[in-house]
Structure formats: structure tokens, C-alpha cells
Amino acid sequence: MIHSLFLINCSGDIFLEKHWKSVVSQSVCDYFFEAQEKAADVENVPPVISTPHHYLISIYRDKLFFVSVIQTEVPPLFVIEFLHRVADTFQDYFGECSEAAIKDNVVIVYELLEEMLDNGFPLATESNILKELIKPPTILRSVVNSITGSSNVGDTLPTGQLSNIPWRRAGVKYTNNEAYFDVVEEIDAIIDKSGSTVFAEIQGVIDACIKLSGMPDLSLSFMNPRLLDDVSFHPCIRFKRWESERILSFIPPDGNFRLISYRVSSQNLVAIPVYVKHSISFKENSSCGRFDITIGPKQNMGKTIEGITVTVHMPKVVLNMNLTTTQGSYTFDPVTKVLTWDVGKITPQKLPSLKGLVNLQSGAPKPEENPSLNIQFKIQQLAISGLKVNRLDMYGEKYKPFKGVKYVTKAGKFQVYY
């Protein structure tokens, strides 16, 4: 299936290659560079490129291209999914998925890639199994290793690979047994000029951090599970139980993982916590324009909205902006034409606003295209959909774990039309 993998950085250096079958020359990447040049923007490089003898399937993650070489028919999503899994693994192991991290740990990277694919077909991709095979580097361990000459490769055998719950490693032991769940909801919305909602939905995830000894069997129930419209599960979850009782029943992997992701899409359920008033106008035959934007809270369920950032992509003819703000700070990048306004917290007494002049290139006609406006914000201790975890029960182990649930609401793809 997957023949080879090349890792390429933004400046076009191939800094790692790995082949699972016969060696494919680096020159195959020239086709990729060609496509990249044509696409102009990194995001627009087509994920699948057909070349005379091979197919290239690539992903772009964290300023790196993962380019895989395929020779025969294979579902493209299979490869894409796998490449993302590779990137996730790097992230998991090294804390970041960057060129420097990969170069520093090239041997571990190679060992990982070796275990993840066999002859191009995925072998061990579960983080729990991989960590049994190859221990992630830590400062302490690297010091110890350099003194004792021991290695990162686990000398225990990966028994997890053999069990029928392959996602959990055996013999987990903690002195403090804890289970934390983060309910994170993101609001995706499109708001039109008049401020009414064109489209809104909530994308939620429950991320878990489970540090429990032995083989705990957990069940998590919600106060209002009917809210969840469309759910996707971690493989550990017993689907039947959910179907019949709407309870999440599972033996968790050890450590951090995403338990479920869900969607609440019926629009009347989606409250929009902020509103934006904005205007931009250009005078005919002058290289000046007025810009004005105000942001305020709306349906915030009594919680403070914080971490507000407004990003505006200005038209290309905008040369500079001369603004004053009542709160926070703003920057305008004259190259990318992006105005970023870091607002911070909203206090209802005094609504933050940003207004001032827009300078256009002299002689350029008044721009016809509209700027687009993206908003980021965060509300702590609130799941905007109203989803509430009811209780967490543990079976199969004797001890009493410490349990915690945290709720956060964020703006996802939150866009306001001009």
C-alpha cells in the first residue's frame, strides 16, 4: 500500500525518507514540488497527485508536508488518515511535530515508522502499544540512557498487541488514580451582514485523561444524552450500550485520548454568545476609508466571554490602517493584509470598539471585495449546548478514583460576513 514516506519542510528540503518496500528515488518529489508551485498556497496543494509511475498522497501538518508514495489502488482516505496518525504520534512522543523535533529524534522516528507499517500496511498505530514498544524520550530517560547505555526500545514485549483490547496496555499502575474529562464545544457559525445567523452548529468533543490502575471498566452517563446528534466514538466504546441506553461504557486506553466527538446541529439550540457591529466604507476617488467595529455579549448564560480575538482579512489595496481601540491592542500586517484585534474580556458596561482610517494605495480604485471577519473567543465552565455529564461509574477495580469534568466553549469557525 504505502510505499515510501518523505517528510518535506516548508523550504522544500526532504529531511527524512523511509521506504517500506523497494527504495523510491527522491526525485519523485519533484512532481510534488511542481504541484506546490502551481498551487501558490500551501493549503491548496492537491492531496492526491498522479505521476507517471506513482501516486503521491500528501498532508500538510504543522508546517511540514508528509508525502507518501503509492503504487496501486488504495482508498486515499486510508493513507491520509494514516499520515495524520503518524503526525499525531510524533506530537504525542515529542510534544510537537516539527522539523527540529523529528531531526533530534530521528532514530525514534525511524523505529516508530518501522513499527507502524509493515510492507505498507498499518501494523501498530495505537499509542498505547507503540509506547510499550518504544518509550517516548524524556529528559530523565535520556540522561539515564547516556550513563547506563540502555535504550529507548522496550525490552518488554508488547502484550497489548495480542490482547483483545489493543488500545490499553497491561499492568498499568498509579498511586493516584484519576479520571478527567474535558467537554470542549466549538461553535461554528456564519453570521450575515444584518447580524442574523445563516448557519450555526456545535462541534463538541470529550477528551479524556485517564490515569487508572489495572483494567477499569467505566461508564459515563449524561443528563441529556438526546442532545447529541451525531457521535463518533473511540474504538473502546461499546456501541450497543450507547444504542440501547445512551451510556458511554468503555475500558479506557491509558493516558490522553479523545473519547467521543459529537455534533449538535439543530439551529435553535445553538446560542450565539457575541454580536458584532461593523462597517467599512470608502469614499469615491479618495485613498481613504472609514472602518468601525464593535463587539458585545449576547446570550452568554451569565459567564464571562474571554480571549476574544477578531481577525479581519482586508482587501489587497489596503495599504495601512490607522485605528484607535477602547480595549486591547491591534496589529495590522501590511504584507498579508490581516488585521488582528486582541480584545480580551468583554465587560457589558463598556463595549470594546475599534475604529479609524483605512489608507489605500494611491490611485487604486475602491475595492469591491469585502473583508471577512473571523472571531475567536472562549467561555469557561460552560458547554453551550447544555450537555451535562451525569455520573461516572467504575467497575472491575476496587479503588476509588478521583473524577473531574471540565467544560469549555470556544468559537470554532466563527465567521461574520461584511
Added chain:
Amino acid sequence: MSAAPAYSEDKGGSAGPGEPEYGHDPASGGIFSSDYKRHDDLKEMLDTNKDSLKLEAMKRIVAMIARGKNASDLFPAVVKNVACKNIEVKKLVYVYLVRYAEEQQDLALLSISTFQRGLKDPNQLIRASALRVLSSIRVPIIVPIMMLAIKEAASDMSPYVRKTAAHAIPKLYSLDSDQKDQLIEVIEKLLADKTTLVAGSVVMAFEEVCPERIDLIHKNYRKLCNLLIDVEEWGQVVIISMLTRYARTQFLSPTQNESLLEENAEKAFYGSEEDEAKGAGSEETAAAALPARKPYIMDPDHRLLLRNTKPLLQSRSAAVVMAVAQLYFHLAPKAEVGVIAKALVRLLRSHSEVQYVVLQNVATMSIKRRGMFEPYLKSFYIRSTDPTQIKILKLEVLTNLANETNIPTVLREFQTYIRSMDKDFVAATIQAIGRCATNIGRVRDTCLNGLVQLLSNRDELVVAESVVVIKKLLQMQPAQHGEIIKHLAKLTDNIQVPMARASILWLIGEYCEHVPRIAPDVLRKMAKSFTAEEDIVKLQVINLAAKLYLTNSKQTKLLTQYVLSLAKYDQNYDIRDRARFTRQLIVPSEQGGALSRHAKKLFLAPKPAPVLESSFKDRDHFQLGSLSHLLNAKATGYQELPDWPEEAPDPSVRNVEVPEWTKCSNREKRKEKEKPFYSDSEGESGPTESADSDPESESESDSKSSSESGSGESSSESDNEDQDEDEEKGRGSESEQSEEDGKRKTKKKVPEGKGEASSSDEDSDSSSSTSESEMTSESEEEQLEPASWRRKTPPSSKRAPATKEISLLDLEDFTPPSVQPVSPPAIVSTSLAADLEGLTLTDSTLVPSLLSPVSRVGRQELLHRVAGEGLVVDYTFSRQPFSGDPHMVSVHIHFSNSSDTPIKGLHVGTPKLPAGISIQEFPEIESLAPGESATAVMGINFCDSTQAANFQLCTQTRQFYVSIQPPVGELMAPVFMSENEFKKEQGKLMGMNEITEKLMLPDTCRSDHVVVQKVTATANLGRVPCGTSDEYRFAGRTLTSGSLVLLTLDARQAGAAQLTVNSEKMVIGTMLVKDVIQALTQ
């Protein structure tokens, strides 16, 4: 960004060829020498004894490989370390080896022996990793070794090793495709594997090696469907896409009915695939006509696939969701396809690459099944932050979804897009508007007006694109749009984009009648700028000139000639050709004329309006989700998705005789025989039989077959039947056989009249298992509990389990087995537990074959013909638990009457028994006609001794003294144990209780299967799984006291072996050792 590739090319140009060279090319000068030294010190480090130095060296080498540098000259130094103890060094050496072995084949061979040793390691993970590396070394010379290793690993006990074997198959195949036939055998074997671990990998191998052998799937189809949810994600994708293909060849189209409907309604189109809604009226008439036809009923297997894949739509893996979606799209009835939309929409939140692929597929689906995605229209709305390629795909989907009702919303949305900053996207939006306008007549004018407004846009690209689209729209109804054409004509002064200019010129030429005043003026302007125009524009200028010449030659004659003259000397030959051709055609000359008379018709023929359609139309002939679909071209290795068959192939090919999860334990044994279950047992009993085919011997062989299948086996089987009643049909062979049996029984019925309870017992069995045979009605009168075996009876109920027991064990045995119904023997429950344990997904082969082969002691004579005055009596040890009393050995007694008078009232007379021994008599046989035979079962409790049981066999007239002496091996019953339990128990039975003997195994008796067969034939013991290959373990319990009997055979080099028996009953132990040694050495 544009600088980046240039930079890399630059680098590739200079450093590319230079860099790797300094490693191995002595000619590359000064820098090289230091580099060479560096490799030298790596070699030195590899040669030391210190693991840490070796590790350091290997790490540096791997880093070199990772950067794509050549490290092949280190091969000899590295390969030496292949047997290194340090596990990390070893792993890195493997990495190196796999990378360079292909280039250094001879040296690579040095490492092979290490892997061969590894293949024999007791640790499954080491076996697996040895096989993995061995098969990854692409050295053709070792193909036979690889083949051997794969074959061996395919029957390894560890599912992990078997998985590795499945992975190795495509590797070997790509190395040497001549091995295909052998590999297919291995694949076939692995396909039958029960574990989720193996399933994905073997299907992958199947797809790469022999995707055309769809017949291999039949028997495994249901199993794959059922395992699917527990297979890991990658395997799921592969299995689902294979099953999609499979289903297309094996089932009927679920939309068949709909096409029939249509056929009825329209009496025309055959097999039309039209999916769009039909008129209500036609549906009614069709519905009326429908009952006449055979209604479509979905094959239960087809339904099974749909049902079992549906939960996977909730998988976290996009690849799995897509796989299920395509399966539903290609296989599900129209009404059910809708479920996939929600899951696909969910994927749109994923990474942009995932979105890209999903949108491509949604675009294709939305053409065929628009309704499916309509509720999710807004999910395809475009955000300014989306990458352009995503925007364009979303636009495609939105356009496909637009219909009469939602078009206002869609158009409003499009209006927003037009003001986007992304120009490519704006252009695409304009085209999308054009497509909406052509598809939906109602909004055509609105769209056209909107587009015309765009003509005053300041951005030239927008204008140009609008012109092109307007041109297409105008072609549909030119008469009403003179104004627009005039407007466009004015644009020629400003607009510079060639495509747009060409479009305007074409429009003016085509509809010059509507703008008679302007057209010549435009031509005048174009003639002036002719030389500066792009080629496509020039061609259109010629075109315009020609058309005007034909309609309005008075005004334009000179202009046309001027243009044609210019074109005659153009640099482009196309234009020159066109000019020459046009001149000949339109300007009347002396000789030509024939064509020029028709010039007007040629140039001004009414042209059909272009159809604006999606580029995704008809892409669904590629399997969705595939690479080929994405590229819209057949990729290498793409398996065509077959059309539905017109007639469904035989669905019974998927029937599996032995229910799912008991099969694995059968399998162990079956392997040796390679015959289907039922026929096998009959055939097998042949050797112990005389070749005669009278009903008696046949019935005996039948009873043997059931005895062979053993207690654990059959009880679990019955259990399973409870679960899948609907698989009843699948058990054809069984019912057939019992039907046969039933017929025999009708014959027998007369002498059997009495014994209400017992015969009813037995009758209910036969009738229930032959539920479809005609026999049922005949035995009706005596039937008390029809189909009782099918009910899941609680263990507390005494009668029912016994019935159940008998029904499966003594299926063919038609002498009343026992008088009082009792609970099933304990042994059954233990072995049932064993089988349940086998259910756990990981390790099915560990479940031992509890089924013991037929006792070595074949039929023994109880009463000779002469002594019995015509009555011949034989007995056999059936090895099935005696249903009356678990402590009893069940003995089958066969009577046959060779005299010429009937023998009446056969029964057991007063037995004279040694202390402790007891007998459960068989019910009296009323009468045995001359030439007839009968079989009865009696139970004897030998009290764990080999003393003979003496008793009298009485007829109405005579008494015979007979005795039965059991071989020691028949005094026990097999018991299930794990290896650990075995060891634990063995530990308790040391010292006095252990008897050890040495022996030499003859050559004929060194293979696994022979040894196992011989031991189990001698003694009724169960095999215990064992980690090492040359050790055999068996366990059983004596029947009366239930003491453990553990037997270990340790085969060593050259046939030497050691036999150990551990048992509390020392006498039995000693005798057993003697018997087993005798059996093995003979």
C-alpha cells in the same frame, strides 16, 4: 513559496549527486577521505563488544539512511550484528538490513540463519519479528525459505504470528509471482481464521494476491461480517471494500424493484438506473402490476452486511466512515442510503485533506442521490478561510443540490461569494450560477440579470468569466436578449481576457441579425487590432467576418477580405488554414460553387445550447472512496466494481456446516483430514468397519461419527444452534442425514413399539433435527417434545438438557438409550466452558480438540455366531458420555441375527459383578428378525479398574455368559485445561504419582498429527495446548473417581521421546504408559 522549489532544485542539482558519493566513491577527492574515515570509525564501533558503542554507531547509520544518504558500504560490518543480544541494536540492524539487503544479496544471506532460528523461538513475538524481517528482505534466492516459513507461521498457534504470516504473503508475491498458487492455499487457510487480529491482514493479502478468487470468500463471508466491528480500523477499511465487491457479484440489486416499476410504467427502458422520483400515478399502476411479479427479497446475507457495517459510520476514522458510506451507496436500497449523509457531513470538520476527498465523493453522490444531502445544504456553505480547492468542491456540491425550492437561498449565498477576495473562487462561483441557471429554468432570468450586473465589475477576471457564462446562457433563448448582446459588444473595447473577447465575438456573429448595426462596427474594430489579438480571438474574428459576409455582405465585404488577408499571413498555421478554408467557402469563385452555395447553412446552422454539467457526472462507475474515483482514471490494481448479477448466484455457498465458533476447534482436527464434517465422519469410520453396506453397519458408522465429534463439540454446537436459528437452512447436510436416518427408522419402528418415555425422547430428537423431512409426520404419534433441543433450557430443568444431549449425540442411534432421564454428565459442562473460552477473540487455536478419535479398540466380539446359535454380538466403546450416569463407560452393543428364526426378548440377565462394578442395562429388544441387526447402548461403571464386567445375555430361550473387559484408555474422559493449569496440576502429582518411560518413536510416528492421533486413539484424553512444538500434553479424568490423568510426551532429537503420566491412580497410570508406548512404537 515559489522560491522554495527552486531552492530545492538548486540543491538537488548541486548537492544531490555529490553528497552520497563521498561515502563510497574513492574518486571524489579531498573531502571524501575524512568521510571515509568516519565510516571507518563506525565500522570499528560496530566491531567492538560494547553494546553502547554498537548502538551509537547504528543510530548514526540509521540517521544517515533517514536523510537518504548511502550507507551501503557498511553492510558487512552491520550484518555481523544481526544476532546481537541488545534488542535496540538488533532492531536497528533489522532496519538497515531491510533497506540494503536488496543491493547486497550475497551478504544478506549471512543473516538468514539467524531468522530461521528465530522462527522456532518459543516466544511468539520473536517468531513474528523473525518472519517479518525475513519476508522483508527482498532477495529472490530465499523465496523457498520464505514460502516454508509462511506456511508454517500460517498454522502457528499465536494469532499474532499468523497475522505476520498474512503480511508476509504480499511481500513474497511481489518478489516472485510464480508462488501464487501456493500462496492462495495459505490465504485460504488464513481466511478461515477466527481472530480479529488476522482478519484484516489476510483480506489485505487476498486483495493483493488473488482479488479475483471471490469464491474463497463464500465460506468466510458471514464470519467476516460478524467479526468486522472488532477488527482494527485499517483492517475494517480493506474488508469493507472487498465485501462491497463481493456483494455486487453475489446478491441481486436492491433497486431491482424500482427498475421493474419503471419498466411496468413506461414499457420501455430495460434496466434503467434512473433514481429520480417518478410520478405518483405511474407508481400506482406499477404497484398494481407488481404483485404479479416475484417481489424482491433481500438475501439475508446482504442484510447482514448492511446491518453489521452501519455502526461503523460512527467510527472515529474517516477512512472507515468513507468505506461504509461507499458500501451503502453501492449496495443499499435507495431508502436506506440516507443514513450515510450525516456521517459524511461530520467528516467535513476534519483535516482539509480529508475534506477534499470526502467532498469529491459527496459531489459524485449528490448527482445521483440529491435528496440525501439536501437537509445538510448549509453544511456545505463556504467560509473565507477554506482553501480554494475545498471552496470549489463545496461549490460543486451546492450546485448539485440546488433545486426549485432552495435556489433562492443558494443564490443569495453565491452572491456573497462573488465578493470574495479569492478570484479563482469567484470565477468558479460565476460558473456555478450559470449551471444553476441552466438546470432550473425558473431562475434563468434572475441569474442572467445578476451576471450582466457583474459585467460592470471592476475586476476583469470576474467580467470575463461572466461573459463566458452569459454566452452559454444566451444560446438558450437568444431572441429576447438583444440588449445584452449590445451591452457585451460595448465591452470589447475594455475587456482584454482572450476567452471573454472570443465569446463576445462568437455571440455577435451568431446573433448578428439581432444587432445588425453594431456587428459590422465591432468587426471594423477587431480588424484594426487583429494582429495584436490572441489566437482564439483571431479565429473568432474570422468566424465573425465570415458570418457577417454571408448576412450583410454589402457592408462587410471589404472588411472580411481585409481580415482574411491578414490571417493569410499569420504566424499560426491554424489561423492561416482557417482563413484559406473560409475564403474558399464564402467567396464565390468560378469553379467552386457547390459548397459555397451551402455556406450559409454551414455557418449559420442553429446550434444546440451547450449543456452545463458537473464534472462529477458518471464518476460513480468507479467505486467511491477509491483512488481511481478521485483521479477519475483507472489506477493500477483497481478492481472494477461489477454490475449486479441478473440472477442471484446460489446463496448456499455461504453456508457453513459447522457453526461459527466451534469450527475452530474442529478445524484443528479437520486440517488433518480435509473433508467436510459429516461426510468425513462416515468415511473415516470405514477402516474399522467391514465393507458391507447393510443398514446396521451404516448406522454404526453414524453413531461413531457422533461419538467422534465428542461431547464438548456437540454440546457447543447445540448451543450455537439455539443462537442462530435462522441459519437453519444452512444445516442442510445435517438434516439430510437425519432424514436418511429417519427412513431407516421407519423400518425399525415395528420392533420398537414400547418404552414410551425413552422412545419419545429419541423421536423428538430426530423429528426436530429432521424438521423438514417427511419423517416428522410419521413419528408424530410418539412425539412428546417437538423441537425441544432448540429451546434454551435452563440447567435446572432435568429433562430437557438430557433430550438435547441425546438429540445431538445419538442422532443416528435408534435403540432407546436409557430409561431414566438425567442431567447431562459433568464433562459436558466443562468442555462447554472450554468452548466458551474459545470465544474470546484472541486465541482460538488454543482451544484444544477435545474430540477424541474413535477408540483404537475397534469392534470386539462379545458372542460368536457359533456359540450364540446364530446371534452375533459385538461391542465398541463409543467414547461418548453415557447419558444415564456420568461415571459409566458407554458401550455400544451390536446384535445381529444370522439364524433363520427371529430372536425374541433380548435382555441382560442377572449380572455377576465384582465389587463396585455396576451396569446400566439396555432396554429389552423385543424381537430381532432373521438377517436384521440392532444396536443398544449400555453403561458400565468399571470403578476405575480394568476388571471385566461379566453378565448374562438372555433371549427368550437361551442365556449366554459374556464379559466385557475395558482397555485402560477407555476408563477416562477428556478434560479441558490450559497449559498453566496443566503445569499446576502436574506439579501436584509428582513423585509416586508420576510414571516416566523412555521410548523411541518409529519414523512413521514423528509427525504431530500421527502422535496425537495415536495417543488419543489409545486413551480417551483431551489435548492440552502447548507452547513448544515437540511436546504433547493430554489430560483426562477417570470416570468413576474423577482423578486427573495427565500425559506428557516429550519428543526429542531423532525419535527419542519421553512419556510421563501423572495420576493418583498409579495402576491406571502404569497401564496407560504401557498401552501408549505400545501404540506409539508399533
